[in-house]
Amino acid sequence: MTGQDELQIGIIGAGSMGRTHARRYADVGGCLVVAVCDPTTTTAEALADDVAERTGARPKVYADLGSLLAAEKLDAISVCTPPNDHATAAASALERGVAVLCEKPPTRTGAELDTLAARIGPDPMLQFGMCHVFHPGVQQANDLLTSGRLGDVVHLNVRFAHRFDGLQDSWFADPEIAGGGIMLDTLVHSVSIVRVLVGEPRAVSAFTHTAIPGIRVEDSAVVSLQTDSGTVATMQASWATPPGSAMVDIYGTKGQAVIEYGQPALRYRIGTKQQWRHGEQQSETRSAAGDRYHGQAHSFLTAVRSGHVSDNTITDAQAVMRVLDAAYASAQAGGGAVVLGG
Ligand SMILES: NC(=O)c1ccc[n+]([C@@H]2O[C@H](COP(=O)([O-])OP(=O)(O)OC[C@H]3O[C@@H](n4cnc5c(N)ncnc54)[C@H](O)[C@@H]3O)[C@@H](O)[C@H]2O)c1
Incomplete structure (x- = not known):
């Protein structure tokens, strides 16, 4: 100081x-x-x-x-x-x-x-x-899972997609500067969300695709992983798919929760009921300003x-990077599962 x-x-x-x-x-x-x-x-x-x-x-x-x-x-x-x-x-x-x-x-x-x-x-x-671990909806999902109201998480799906205009001329498409394409850039957030909600991944498989002509990195990726607890997560990301979407969909043994970025709160429903309820921010020290960067x-x-x-x-970051390295290894080998630490 x-x-x-x-x-x-x-x-x-x-x-x-x-x-x-x-x-x-x-x-x-x-x-x-x-x-x-x-x-x-x-x-x-x-x-x-x-x-x-x-x-x-x-x-x-x-x-x-x-x-x-x-x-x-x-x-x-x-x-x-x-x-x-x-x-x-x-x-x-x-x-x-x-x-x-x-x-x-x-x-x-x-x-x-x-x-x-x-x-x-x-x-x-x-x-x-x-920063997505500070997104208010992710924090509300964490509260909901900790309370047990969704039961055990069976699977979750994380999707971040939009069209990246001007990608061709950006450092984001230069592998020497960026290190990779969207799988590194964006799924770094998705893997962080999965870790904070359902724990450490143990096996990963991935497919990548380049839809935008003239790009030297992947602009689209789908990754599946299974955590130590057995939960399966699927994650999709693309820079080539207008209109954009950013959401996390969580399915537990007792209910479902949906985080839609841009909406003020997570929504969830319990059992077979169709009625949605809304999550609440539970602590003012968290992302009270409604923004993950805050x-x-x-x-x-x-x-x-x-x-x-x-x-x-840095320990969290190393765990995330191990998953992403494994995802690239899986994609390069045709999508077969890579067991982490195996
Ligand atoms: N957390 C998020 O939501 C989020 C969103 C977008 C980007 N990012 C990350 O933030 C970082 C920056 O991305 P951006 O979108 O702001 O890129 P940007 O291109 O808008 O800005 C990067 C700036 O860094 C400058 N720069 C390059 N080398 C430098 C050096 N050695 N010293 C000082 N400045 C240098 C460039 O001149 C440029 O002005 C990247 O790692 C990117 O992946 C994070």
């Missing part, structure tokens, strides 16, 4: 997610974005202007992380750069005692994340951006103050 009341924050990568992180820090409060960094000066300046407009204090602008870390005394940074930069940026900050909230996917491969874990040691002040910022700032990360830790 700097000794000042407000945590001093830096934003690394001033694009779309850099802006989202900066705005949520301002919303949650108790912190100030004092530095932003991006090699594209206009992008960095635009984010600095946005922060100034919202907080009244303009952060300093840097072109690279090394200069920023040398000049600033920070409590924490958000790493909002493309995936090829995540491990290096996170390690550089952590080695200077600066806590890190690193966007997803954690790294391009599980091996890259394991190398980072070995470099930074146990219990690092490092949280990853698998919940994530709150969790991370709490972790920085307490000196301990408890959500989306």
